[in-house]
Amino acid sequence: MTVALGLLVTLGCMMGGFVFMGGHIGVIWQPGEYVIICGAAIGTFIVANPVKVIRDAGSGIVEALKNAEPKEADYLAVLGVLYALMRELKSKPKNEVEVHIENPDSSPIFQKFPEVLKNKELTQFICDYARLHIMGSKARRDRGADG
Numbered sequence: 669m670t671v672a673l674g675l676l677v678t679l680g681c682m683m684g685g686f687v688f689m690g691g692h693i694g695v696i697w698q699p700g701e702y703v704i705i706c707g708a709a710i711g712t713f714i715v716a717n718p719v720k721v722i723r724d725a726g727s728g729i730v731e732a733l734k735n736a737e738p739k740e741a742d743y744l745a746v747l748g749v750l751y752a753l754m755r756e757l758k759s760k761p762k763n764e765v766e767v768h769i770e771n772p773d774s775s776p777i778f779q780k781f782p783e784v785l786k787n788k789e790l791t792q793f794i795c796d797y798a799r800l801h802i803m804g805s806k807a808r809r810d811r812g813a814d815g
């Protein structure tokens with residue numbers, strides 16, 4: 669809905685300003701010219717990007733048109749997983765927490781938040797972040813023992 673409203677406002681202001689300055693709408697209504705300009709832009713985008721980026725852009729456009737944005741519950745689920753993992757990292761030995769990170773599908777923490785577990789990229793990102801946190805704390809501990 670907001671995409672359509674934004675396009676409507678943009679076109680309305682553009683054409684309104686053109687008419688206000690004494691222009692005639694018929695002069696700028698050239699469908700063939702729009703086909704040329706849009707075709708050149710889309711073709712250049714295709715040439716300049718790998719297939720994965722093109723697919724991701726296409727799915728992003730579809731999501732924007734469907735207004736498929738993350739909801740409040742999605743954000744709360746991510747925060748819930750992060751809070752639970754960080755609480756575990758603070759209170760338990762690192763090797764006990766690694767079980768949750770190495771196999772999130774069977775982790776009780778991740779199972780409490782199925783919407784996060786359903787999104788594989790998000791789950792992988794959270795696990796990678798937690799791994800970096802564990803490796804960083806081990807490196808600091810090792811450095812402290814040496815120094």
